[in-house]
Amino acid sequence: MSPQEYSSMDATDLARLIREQHATPKELLDLALARYHRLNPQLNAVCQPMIDIARKRVGEPLAGPLAGVPFLIKDAIQDYAGMPTGNGSTVFSRIPARRHSHIVQRLLDAGAVIFGKTNTPELALKGVTDPEAFGRTVNPWNTAHTPGGSSGGSAAAVAAGIVPMAGANDGGGSIRIPAACCGLFGLRPTRGRVSVGPAAAEIWEGASSDGVVSRSVRDSALALDVLAGPNVGDPFQIAGAQDSFVNLAQREPGTLRIGFSTRSPVDTPVHPEAIKAVEETVALLQSLGHEVVEAEPDYDGQALARSYLMLYFGQVAATLDEARTMGARDEEFELLTRVLAAFGRSMSSARYVASHRQWNSFSQALGQFYQQHDLFLTPTLAHPPIRHEQAQIPTRQAKLLHNMLRSGALPTLSRWGMLDNMVNDMARKNLTYVPFTQLANLTGTPAMSVPLYWTEKGLPLGVQFCGPVGSEGRLLQLASQLEQARPWKDRWPAMATEAE
Template identity: 80%
Template sequence: MSLSPQEYMGSDATELARQITEGHTTPAELLDVAIAQYHRLNPQLNAVCQPMFEIARQRVKQPLAGPLAGVPILIKDAIQDYAGLPTGNGSKVFSRIPARQHSHIVQRLLNAGAVIMGKSNTPELALKGVTDPEAFGPSRNPWNMAHTTGGSSGGSAAAVASGMVPMAGANDGGGSIRIPAACCGLFGLRPSRGRVSVGPTHGEIWEGASSDLVLCRSVRDAALAMDVLAGPNRGDPFVLAPAALAFRDLAKREPGVLRIGYSTRSPVDTPVHPEAIRAVKNAAELLRSLGHEVVEAEPVYDGMALARCYLNMYFGQVAATLDQAREMGARDEEFELLTRTLAAFGRSMSSATYINSHRQWNQFGQALGSFYQQHDLFMTPALAHPPIRHEKANLPRKQTRVIELLLNTGLLPLLARWGALDNMVSDMARKNLTYVPFTQLANLTGTPAMSVPLHWTADGLPLGVQFCGPSASEALLLQLASQLEAAQPGPINGRL
């Protein structure tokens, strides 16, 4: 007998796999429930941009084996290529181009028996901390649809938080797993650089700053995803040694007594909302009650320098992507205004400027390495502000008109090349990171970090707490997260 919608929504992927293994339901029955949830929820949430129902229906007719056998999931419409289907990256241009082969991530999910039923929505080129692509429209937060899901894995977050699927693919190049996890009351782990391959089409994404995993509702599901997805693809430029044991086993161990440093100060000196500060302070008290040593301390680095380095990477990467699109016959005008603006800055930047900016990443890694000599983990707000309303993410109309004028007249790259827009870049760095200033440190240092759903605001919105660790410390993060999950379990799904 099939699970009821309520039972389905209340189960994580691990539990659904168990139900199938023990014969309480079948992959076909679960898929029917998941598709019914899609039809009920997606018109409101806009979480899925590309349904794959016929592919999924054919798959559940086949024998399935593995730890995710028969479990319906989504993959993200960025990086996670499914052969024969476009990986749209939130863009009209790339939504026309089918992938030639499965990505390592997709192949491993299929090898684990997962039933991929669609692709989740993402901002154009996965560039933003909100999910509002012009090509597919905004994804909405199940806890309050007037507010953002975060980004760039916002479609995945909306789908999991609403109970449409128990797990969905995600990637994180500047916080894109942790930000939507924090916005939607989910658990989100960003693995270390090199832990999960993004091959074979790609070697590394964004100079190794981006990592792939999933968004999920339980820590054990994240550990399961690590066991399924971790590992190299031949030819990868950076490979981590495998864990000594399965992450599912490691996650069950006690973390021991940890020394955890924390800070609620924005590294770019922008305001931090009282709810975000309260989230960390309450987490500190919870950690102390569990026996951990929690002290106010932070790595010593220049937050604005990190923000500028991060934007320079954006500029160069977006310029290269739009140049690639031009070679395929696309026009810049087919991309969104922000995307074209970033590309214009990238085209005006010299290769020496880009390389010198990239070389600074080592300074941030050294600062974090020094911090971890004295502390096991670093705790901050995941977001500097509760999930914002959709309209707050829009560029001011006056700024939009100025940028359009500079782009249309060809002045923007010229002025950028002369250095006349340096103040504009610094202002862009500060403004763009006002709501999400805490996540990029892990990306530029290649280290793991997670958002744990520990706080809900007075308005009933989730607000996650971030924990960062040294390279390859995913097991320790999962152990602490398991302990916190047991001590303070949260609501399972959004309100729909």
């Protein structure tokens, strides 16, 4: 098999070649590693290589729907026994996982050949991928721009053709955002569809779901078939699908009533190209016979943004407190991480619970919306993939925050309620580029980013479809129809084709 043939095939095709004995697992691994060695120095997509483990694995008998397919997992949540799950942090990169996560075990049982872990921002907290511990990951379409986050390493590796799909997770858009930035398909499953056990019961109060980023809809359907299901001891389980997701994805979606909006829920500007991406999608949907109307759920976007930030505060504080019990110091974490933790430590438990109770109002609003509409269409991002420097904290602000942390003023002022305006400003600014994705997380509903649009400068800019709980089958059906109507699989960044 040639390098061009390898990169042009999705995981479904590669698995078929293995089954039909037209290729061997070792051959596919060699091809994947050749692209990795050629491209990763530019991309910085893989932060923890596992090459020796993979070479040993291809010498063993492999069986299952992904037998022999090269694969990468995200360096967050997706534990591989004996390897650290670094979470973009020097602290956690010192601690090896005691056992495989449910996700990794499912992939191994399906025959996947895992040869590395992909880069993520510290604690998977941002929509860009720039951890101080492992360095910045770049977008294969234009290295001056972000690949998104927090699954940016996975998205960059798939977009560059190192692997056909890679592990990802999504607690605020972290599957959909990098998929949108890198021209990939990304489906965030319903809460509880894929277990994150056994090391955790749920991630971020159930707001986070695990899945993949991929180049084809059928690969994401296949991955969901492999990954879906509970782990012993899970606190929350949902009913399985009536058929395999691969089979469901092959069926026609029927005529759907789809509501759409291009208005930012936090009333920040939306770039004209993000609006154009939705408008072109609306026209495409109408040409396919769907009923598309301008409509949006009736919820308070600013309240959702504050609730989401409160989740950050509490979760980051608890994580850094846990790190302290292992002998780590706060100073070993990045400035933004420490600021979030300081807010979390100053927040009362009553305030955290009150914020969490608001999630129900968002679920109720979305549930009412789905009484009249099958799906909800928005931009995935409010702006094309940003340049790296746009994600950096301004020097003056960073110095102020550092001094407030060092003096102890930040948590004190927060407890007195004197920083509420700063919190509201953070909620607004942090979500300026990504205001559309968090609704699915706080309501536990599935959502997908579909790569239907490229900007005038040649950057991908996906559109998002959200659905009610358990509607992954319908989302996959629509995505398959859109993929057939406007194929994206053969669109490649120049970096990827030059590497062949």
